[in-house]
Amino acid sequence: QLSGNIDFLRRIYYYISKNIVSEVEEKEPYDIISEVISINFVDFNMDFNDNGKPHRCFKLIDTEDPDIILDMIQMHIVEVPRFKKILYNTDIEYIKKKKILSWIEFFTAKDLDKIKNKLKEVNNIMPKVINKYERFISSEDEMEVYNARDAFLYGQTLMLRREREEGLQEGREEGLEEGRREGRREEQLAIARSFKNAGIDIKIISENTGLSIEEVLKL
Structure with a gap:
């Protein structure tokens, strides 16, 4: 998502709900419904009125007992600007521990050729990702x-x-x-x-x- 604000959450709710509804026809059993994991990269900072965490995961929980979780739905918010600040002030060893940073670098790189080897070193899935990306842009x-x-x-x-x-x-x-x-x-x-x-x-x-x-x- 390139621009927006806190109201973007309502759009996420809409697409999660649409995903669930599209899986089941009338009179079909509900046990065929799959878990929904919504991953949202936003190129702006959400306003949650706190210290500005770059990644959040929301689930349905019991308000009186947070250990009880209905884990059929997950909503992940990844705030790219906050992650970029972390990324530009860290080293390769830290990126190896925090694999999500390699994804942020992949998505935001202005020249992928210059960082391909680094990405492959810090995250073992990156060779496959980069290969698929290069085949995509060649079509x-x-x-x-x-x-x-x-x-x-x-x-x-x-x-x-x-x-x-x-x-x-x-x-x-x-x-x-x-x-x-x-x-x-x-x-x-x-x-x-x-x-x-x-x-x-x-x-x-x-x-x-x-x-x-x-x-x-x-x-």
């Missing part, structure tokens, strides 16, 4: 889908920023709501065009942009 089809998704995320970030800026002026300027709708629609159209040019299914474009299938077909 033109997969990169087209990735770039389209990247364009969509960028558009969502712009929409969020614009909504915040406009929200500060709400009630002060006439026609603000109309301008917001027009701006949002222009961004939706731009994102949809990027998806369509990348060859993504029309129905998926419609679901992710809020445009109707007919509107997407006309682009």
